[in-house]
Amino acid sequence: MRELFSVADLEAFVVQAKQHTYVGGAKRLLPYRLGSKDIQYASGDWAYHDSYLGESDFIGQEVVYFQKSPVWAMNYFGYITKPERIDAHAAGLVIKASLSKMYAEGRFLGAFEHAQDDLRYVDTNEGNVTLFQGKEFIYRQDEIVYELLYHGGLLKK
Structure with missing residues (x-):
């Protein structure tokens, strides 16, 4: 019988x-x-798989497994809104730096902002790990140059 978490x-x-x-x-x-x-x-009874397609505009899905059964998932779609103001490489650097800081706080959801050079990363969402939706943005000055939409939650039988 499967253990609960x-x-x-x-x-x-x-x-x-x-x-x-x-x-x-x-x-x-x-x-x-x-x-x-x-x-x-993977760690103990847990495993995580992230699979995505594309580069500057991309789509993906993350799935968490507990004791080899899928229990949680998240879908996302990100895109450059102003390719003349930012490229995929620069956006990726800001995203990685920003997410690293958020994860260091022990979370992946919730209001979060991080500035790097002349770029500002902003994450907004509703809900919690069991059911959520949100957006992340990168601003250059006051203009959105990148946006990502995401949603997910618990999977139930």
Whole structure:
């Protein structure tokens, strides 16, 4: 019979997995789908898989497994709104630096802002780890140059 887990344990694992994968520069796996970029992290009964397609405009999905069963997922779509003002590389650097700071606080949701040079990262969302939706932005001065939409939560049988 499958053991149960607490929401706090799930959230702590999601933060830990995010710290060790995209933000942590994890080595990519062989693609699961044509053209996808896939990264994984595992610890004890928990496993995490992030798979995305694209570069400056991209789409992806993160899934958390507990005892080999999917229990949580998040979908996301990000895009450059002003390619003349920012490129994918610069956006990625700001995102990684900003998310690293948020994850260091032990969370991945909630109001968060981080400035780097003349760029400002902003994350806004509603809900909690069990059911949420949100947006992240990068501003150059007062203009949005990048946006990402995300949503997810617990998976139930």
